[in-house]
Amino acid sequence: MEASARTSFLPLVLLFLLWVSPACSFLNPFSECAPSRGRGASYRGSVDVTESGARCMNWSEVSGVTARYPGKGLGEHNFCRNPDARIRPWCFFRNARGRIDWGYCDCKQGIPLRLVGGENEREGRVEILVAGQWGTICDDGWTDEDAEVVCRQLGYRGEAKARVMAYFGEGHGPIHFDNVKCTGAERSLTDCIKQPIGSHNCRHSEDAGVICNYGQWNNSTRVKGPHTREERGLLVDKIPYGRQKETSLNTLINTWGGWPWQVAVRLRGSQSDGRLVCGATLISSCWVLTSAHCFKRYGNSTSTYKIRVGDYHTLVPEEHEDEYGVERIILHPRYRPHSNDYDLALVRLNRHGGHGGHSGKCVRQTHAVLPVCLPAWRERAPKDITKCYITGWGDTGRAYSKTLQQAALTILSKRHCERHYGNQLTSRMLCAGSALSSRHVDSCRGDSGGPLVCEKGGGWVVYGVTSWGHACRLQDSPGVYTKVSAFIPWIAKVTSQ
Numbered sequence: 420m421e422a423s424a425r426t427s428f429l430p431l432v433l434l435f436l437l438w439v440s441p442a443c444s445f446l447n448p449f450s451e452c453a454p455s456r457g458r459g460a461s462y463r464g465s466v467d468v469t470e471s472g473a474r475c476m477n478w479s480e481v482s483g484v485t486a487r488y489p490g491k492g493l494g495e496h497n498f499c500r501n502p503d504a505r506i507r508p509w510c511f512f513r514n515a516r517g518r519i520d521w522g523y524c525d526c527k528q529g530i531p532l533r534l535v536g537g538e539n540e541r542e543g544r545v546e547i548l549v550a551g552q553w554g555t556i557c558d559d560g561w562t563d564e565d566a567e568v569v570c571r572q573l574g575y576r577g578e579a580k581a582r583v584m585a586y587f588g589e590g591h592g593p594i595h596f597d598n599v600k601c602t603g604a605e606r607s608l609t610d611c612i613k614q615p616i617g618s619h620n621c622r623h624s625e626d627a628g629v630i631c632n633y634g635q636w637n638n639s640t641r642v643k644g645p646h647t648r649e650e651r652g653l654l655v656d657k658i659p660y661g662r663q664k665e666t667s668l669n670t671l672i673n674t675w676g677g678w679p680w681q682v683a684v685r686l687r688g689s690q691s692d693g694r695l696v697c698g699a700t701l702i703s704s705c706w707v708l709t710s711a712h713c714f715k716r717y718g719n720s721t722s723t724y725k726i727r728v729g730d731y732h733t734l735v736p737e738e739h740e741d742e743y744g745v746e747r748i749i750l751h752p753r754y755r756p757h758s759n760d761y762d763l764a765l766v767r768l769n770r771h772g773g774h775g776g777h778s779g780k781c782v783r784q785t786h787a788v789l790p791v792c793l794p795a796w797r798e799r800a801p802k803d804i805t806k807c808y809i810t811g812w813g814d815t816g817r818a819y820s821k822t823l824q825q826a827a828l829t830i831l832s833k834r835h836c837e838r839h840y841g842n843q844l845t846s847r848m849l850c851a852g853s854a855l856s857s858r859h860v861d862s863c864r865g866d867s868g869g870p871l872v873c874e875k876g877g878g879w880v881v882y883g884v885t886s887w888g889h890a891c892r893l894q895d896s897p898g899v900y901t902k903v904s905a906f907i908p909w910i911a912k913v914t915s916q
Contacts, residue, residue, distance in 0.1 A: 460491075460501050462508045467497045469522035475499060475510035481519065484511075499524035530609045532569065534629065536587035542630040544587040545569055547595055547608070549616055554593035557621035558583035564603035565611065570631035572607050577632035584821070586732050589623035597621055678810045679729075680791035680881070681823060682707055684766070684868065685742075686717065687725045698811040698869025699766065700881050701728065701790045705781035706914045709868035710884055710901065711754040711764040721745040726768055729788045731823050733812060739787035744769035749913055751906070760845050762886045762901045764868075765913050791872060792880045796907040800830045800849055800882040806874040807851065809885065809898075811866030828852055830873070830882070831897055839897060847905045849883055852897030871900050 467475045475497040478485050484502075485493045491502030499508040507523055514520040533553070534543030546553045566579040597619035601611035680701040686694045697713035707726055717723050721744070729739035747767040754761040768781040782788055794800075801807070810825045828851045836850035844850065851871060871883030883900030903910075 460504060462499065462501060463492055466499045466508075466524050467510070468524070469499075469510060469512055470525050471522055473512040473514075473520075473522060475524075476512055476519070478511070481511050525606065530607070530612075532572065532608060534573070534631075535590070536628070537630075541575065541632050542582075542587065542628070544585070544590055544626050544628045546590060549593075549595045552592060554595040555590040555623065555626040556599060557594055557597040557619045558625045558627040559598050559619075559621065560600060561627040562601075565599050565601045565608075565627070566629040566631075567603045568601045568605045568608055568611060569629050571605075573631065575631035578634060580630040580633045580738070582628035582630060582732075582735065583625070584732065584734050585624050585626045585628075586735060586822070587626075587628040590626045591623070593617065594619050594621055594623065594626075599627075678808075678823070678825065678870075678872075679785075679787050679789040680872075680879075681730075681810050681870065683727045683730055683733075683812065684709060684713060685725050685727055686723060688723070695733070695812055696724065697867045698813075698885065699726070700870040700884070701782065701788070702793060702881070702910070703790050703914060704784070705768050705770070707766040707768065708870075708881070708884060708903070708910070709764050709766060710762050710886055711750040712756070712759075712762055712886070713868045714748060714750065714764065715756050719748040719750065721748055724748075724766075726766065728782055729785065733821050739785045741783060741788070743781060746770075751909065759843065759887045759899070760847060763884060763903075763906055763909075765910065791870065792875075792878050793907065793910065794880050794882055794904040796904060798904040800902070800904070801873050801875065802830050802832060807871060807882070808873075809851075809866065809869060809871050811869040811885070813866035813869075828871075830871075836897060836899075840899065844899065847902050848886065848899050849902045850897040850899045851883065 469475065477495065477497045478493040478500070479495055488502035492498075492500045493502055497510065499510045501508040505523075509521055509523045511519055511521045531548040533546050533548075534540065535546050537543030545556050547556065561581050561583050563579060563581045566581040570577075570579040595616055596612050596614065598614055599608065599611045600613055601608070605611055682699045682701050683695055684697045684699050684707075686696060696717065697709055699707045699709035699713075702708050724745045726743045726745060728741050728743070729737065731737060731740075745766055746769045747765075749765045749767075751761040751763045754763070770781050784790075806827075807830055808825050808827055810823060812820045812823060830849060830851045833844070833849075836844050836848075840850070866885050869885045870881045871885065872879045872881050874880075881903055883903060885898065886901045887899050
């Protein structure tokens with residue numbers, strides 16, 4: 420009887436095994452996440468679909484499973500796991516009939532990678548781990564399809580954007596791969612690598628980067644600032660991926676998308692097209708504020724210049740970047756080339772340039788291109804606070820920066836400034852830097868004409884335009900800025916014409 424019972428029981432066991440084992444598992448019983456010995460029991464990745472493409476259910480949706488397998492990586496998530504020692508990680512899902520089913524996962528993670536140098540965990544320079552050493556990828560042929568695979572491997576499912584030319588800074592160590600070629604459908608970057616490890620002809624200035632979940636941001640809040648006609652201000656949106664973060668007074672840091680009113684005055688022409696002349700500030704759809712001395716060298720012919728908005732990396736075309744021709748250049752009538760006083764100019768953009776020339780507007784406003792608030796007439800700039808910043812592509816100590824830089828500083832008292840500049844400082848100027856001689860920062864060559872902005876009531880106000888100073892980056896030598904509040908009537912008169 421016992422032998423007969425055991426014999427009759429075997430077909431039932433076999434039928435049970437056939438029922439619990441998906442057919443594809445017999446064809447491919449092992450994967451990288453489940454070697455023959457480990458079976459993927461320690462897998463803690465973020466794959467959340469089955470081999471057939473079905474979306475996994477949350478483990479807590481299936482009654483009793485989490486309690487039955489404590490310490491096995493289950494919980495309030497839907498990532499593939501292997502709590503019961505099957506041949507590889509799996510998950511529950513709802514089939515076409517709406518019933519709970521289960522299936523194995525292809526949790527192949529490929530080569531380990533990370534993002535470095537971004538403002539958050541969703542962006543940065545792509546670094547991969549090879550033979551225990553982190554290294555970079557050269558940007559030759561680097562496309563949005565490559566970025567899509569990187570982001571998918573990291574668990575992001577939104578839009579992905581590629582970035583080239585060390586957009587997030589230059590890496591260190593080896594450059595592991597070059598000429599990565601993805602179609603966008605791959606599960607891992609490993610599937611896109613066609614060349615041997617270390618085979619490249621690149622430098623770290625060509626390091627590849629990505630932005631994952633592009634356009635999906637957490638802090639897209641409306642900020643309140645001066646916006647009435649009397650205050651001469653414009654209500655602006657805080658850039659949703661805003662980079663107005665705290666920095667030390669003696670530090671310049673890169674800032675992508677954080678200052679949407681920052682624009683660049685550049686040369687146009689066959690020999691010097693695109694060369695940076697000065698920074699500038701967008702104050703309305705068609706008007707830009709900058710320094711009058713910016714036009715000393717090349718003159719004030721409108722055909723000499725173009726205005727670039729929405730720029731971050733000067734050598735990389737970006738989604739929100741645009742260029743506009745110049746319709747008018749208006750220097751303050753009391754400005755003299757031999758003087759630093761009245762150092763202010765207004766530039767009107769051409770409505771027919773760029774993509775925004777319609778309905779009387781010039782600039783096509785986006786989250787990365789917005790005007791800043793103007794101060795009230797004779798409004799005093801806030802002193803002794805560190806919520807003020809200068810921005811630009813100026814000298815970083817070695818060369819002009821390829822990426823937009825920002826630096827935090829303090830607006831200094833008139834008495835402090837007069838100790839340095841005496842009667843050269845007029846009532847139409849202010850100076851800023853650091854009152855501490857050991858912590859100095861000011862604007863540098865190439866930042867001329869750019870904005871000095873301070874936070875006020877949740878908004879950002881341009882209090883100064885970079886003008887002059889005795890030295891750049893030298894201790895105890897604050898920068899001097901044209902005081903915008905002293906020129907509000909003139910700005911209003913010119914821009915209303």
